Amino acid sequence: MWSLPDIRRLNEEAVKNASKLNKALETGYLDGIKIKCDWCDKPAEHIYPWYDVFSDIPKGIIGLCEEHDYYYGSPSEGFFICDDCERVLITNYTWELYYTDTEDGERICLNCAFDRYIKEEKNWLTSIKELSWQRVRSSPHIIPVSGNYWENFLEFVNNVEFDSLTGEKITGFSSTSSRGDGLNELRDLVKQALKNHKKCILILDAAYQFAVSIGVYVKK
Numbered sequence: 445m446w447s448l449p450d451i452r453r454l455n456e457e458a459v460k461n462a463s464k465l466n467k468a469l470e471t472g473y474l475d476g477i478k479i480k481c482d483w484c485d486k487p488a489e490h491i492y493p494w495y496d497v498f499s500d501i502p503k504g505i506i507g508l509c510e511e512h513d514y515y516y517g518s519p520s521e522g523f524f525i526c527d528d529c530e531r532v533l534i535t536n537y538t539w540e541l542y543y544t545d546t547e548d549g550e551r552i553c554l555n556c557a558f559d560r561y562i563k564e565e566k567n568w569l570t571s572i573k574e575l576s577w578q579r580v581r582s583s584p585h586i587i588p589v590s591g592n593y594w595e596n597f598l599e600f601v602n603n604v605e606f607d608s609l610t611g612e613k614i615t616g617f618s619s620t621s622s623r624g625d626g627l628n629e630l631r632d633l634v635k636q637a638l639k640n641h642k643k644c645i646l647i648l649d650a651a652y653q654f655a656v657s658i659g660v661y662v663k664k
């Protein structure tokens with residue numbers, strides 16, 4: 445549970461299984477066996493394909509009886525429904541969560557959160573003066589470790605890792621320097637990005653147990 449599965453292999457297997465899963469969704473049978481509830485042995489009354497944030501192909505099926513449909517979660521424990529793309533997604537493979545809760549009380553997957561964020565002009569930096577610690581701290585977590593959805597839209601400039609508890613920059617094994625160093629390093633990256641691009645954007649592009657990575661990105 446705590447180490448990330450091989451995402452590429454997972455995606456390849458999903459492609460191989462796609463027609464089998466689609467058929468199961470249509471017929472209620474998987475490999476010739478009637479799909480049962482994940483929580484009891486009753487036949488499943490509700491069958492959902494589930495996704496992750498790493499591809500657009502379902503990774504598996506959730507079967508639920510009438511009683512257990514939405515009983516342990518939405519629609520089941522370990523899953524959520526994205527309010528934007530309306531798919532059922534797995535909440536996490538490691539302790540990094542694949543959703544974000546908005547101020548309006550919506551739960552959206554990181555890919556939909558990414559779409560929303562880069563669409564907002566105010567989230568882009570057009571001048572080095574706009575870079576502040578406040579801004580760094582409020583960079584949203586919208587790219588997961590090993591995620592590649594962003595590659596359709598952005599180019600990566602570089603990143604700085606910060607200790608997630610104190611905001612201090614992580615420089616290597618068990619040593620942290622001051623928050624100011626990290627901010628200075630980010631300032632250099634933003635400068636570098638703005639040399640060749642009109643604007644750039646800060647994204648929390650990996651959340652580890654004790655550290656976060658803030659990446660600088662430009663439009664493709």
Ligand SMILES: [Zn+2]
Nearest residue numbers: 481484509512
């Ligand atoms: Zn059940």
Ligand SMILES: [Zn+2]
Nearest residue numbers: 526529553556
């Ligand atoms: Zn979504």
